[in-house]
Amino acid sequence: MALSQSATAISTMNRPGVSPAVPKPNSITINGFRITTQKLPILKANPIEEMTKKLGITPPEMIFGDNYVKIEYEKGGWGIAFSAFDALDRVDKTGESMLKVAYSKEWQKSREKTHDGIKEVVKPFDWSYTTDYQGTLHPAAQPFTPSEKPIPVELLKRPDPILFFDDVILYEDELADNGIAMFSCKVRAMPGRLLLLARFFMRLDNVLFRIRDTRVYIDFQTREVIREYQSQECDYEKVRQTLVGTRDDAPAVMRDPNRLSTILPVVEKRLESVTLGDQS
């Protein structure tokens, strides 16, 4: 986890003059846990150029570089934040894990005959913007340790009043009309607990589906924080076949990460937790 970078990213989020009318971030504090979100328009050309230089790759088409979600525990110097820059900084920049669009073979073949001498890919990188970003921890944060204890889903299913809710998009790319890649972050706080879901969703048409979820659960009473990371992936065709047999509207399901997350096989899952001390 790029700690040093995270700190800069978070601090620059609030830099003045980024956008003409910077609204006050949304915020709530419950039992010493402060949740803050900020939503602004996509970046303009200059900040994009700056980011391109820092990242070393072309950022996604829609880059909400000023957006963030942040959870801090006021008493202990613990905090976790989600920002576009840090998420993108974990995208493969070497081109090792590059995907190809569905019609790539056909296209390449036709090209061979006609355009000799055209350079290969100039700046290879994972243009699907797949990231395993699980948030940026405060530099002084108590570290997570591996755990077996799952997030208490039953407690989260209770219709407790939602005191704070936000849905913040960090970046999105249309993959040049070959699908979608999107990283967004939802958070809801109830009187006793909160849940944050940071989701990377990618559909490469006729090739692949990918979901990478990071869930952060916090119990405000026990101050226990559980972080769950789960990666799901499946061939496009397999998913299509699965849906053919059902009554579902296949194209609609294939656009809906919530529905897809119930279908795609899990390829990786990790649990970790930390109980925050009361250092006041």
Next chain:
Amino acid sequence: MRKNGLTDRFFPGVTCRAIAQLRACRLIPEAQVRELCHKARELLIEEGNVVSVDAPVTICGDIHGQFHDLMELFRVGGDVPDTNYLFMGDFVDRGFYSLESFLLLLCLKVRYPDRITLIRGNHESRQITTVYGFYDECIRKYGSANVWRYCCEVFDYLALGALVLGASSALEPTSGTTTTTTTTTMATTTMIDDSELEIEVLNSKGDVTMSSHRPRRQHPSSDASTDSRNNNNNNNNNNNNIGAAPYRSGVPGTGASGDGGGSIGGSRTGAVLCVHGGLSPLIDTVDKIRLIDRKQEVPHEGAMCDLLWSDPDEIEGWGLSPRGAGFLFGGDIVKHFNYKNDLSLIARAHQLVMEGYKEMFDSGIVTVWSAPNYCYRCGNVAAGDYARSNGILGSNDPAADSSAVLSPGRRYRVFEAAAQDTRGMPAKKPVADYFL
């Protein structure tokens, strides 16, 4: 004769009524759509692959079914036929009102064929529209795929590009009676006075928010500009020694910046080539575009595909997209192409730019975007009046005596998304849900 026959039969009642209805964002009956598409095809089949358009014209980028923003564009830029418009494709998909937007543009085309030009974007395709919303919208609003089919047949006849033929070379001052239009990233080509104004950016109220002037240099017939002339002629004689000719401009250290953008970027004719995506390695002259057999679905490869799909990038020469299909082209390619074809500028759309327009390669190419607050979420999130802007581009000939930068005079009008309340869009505030 063709136009008269067509319009006489068609527009007196029906088209005018249809226009009025569509302007109110109400759909016309399926039978009328069929008729309209038929008429449009008759009209479009007569157009070449590259349509010639006289300046002044307001050039607009992607619309993507954002009907209310299209209306805002007309409000700010002036109505058809008072303002001459050129739309660079991607009328449909993604937004909620692709049908209303495209049918209105088509009606206007049929009614005022000489005042509005439509060229094809990569979304004007059967395959893409089935994935990105237009097909679903047709099914939802008309109950069958018929209307989608009629529209796709029209797509196949849309021109692939347009050549805006020069006015003079500088912009008239805004205060004048110039027909400047502002849309999201559109530009107008207006006659240039003897003024030195080169670029002007206006907001939707018509206030100038930025302007730049040509640096005055005192040797009008100086080396660079003269050279570019001559080179041009040579080049027309097929002396296309790639790389050599275009780079002759700019004495190092002069305003004709490092890589020679100065003189190459522009020609005196002021012609502006408009395409949706960009250039193709198979196309080195505008005339080669004219040879394409365009009346088909957008193919997956070849010149026609490239014109609708490729992107400029900060590279040298041609590059392959990391996605495994599609080309990227660098500044040297643009300069050479402009030089060889006596163009002052390439205007294209296809890529989202927050500011509504973005110039690259010493103003040899500009990206114009006309769908503010794209997908209803890119801008305008909280502040209320901060939208992704569209631009229009107005091009003029480079001033004859201008020096370093020979790009055409152009005026960008930047506009914001239509007011929330006219849009019927879901509220911005997310609805709390018990996600897990």
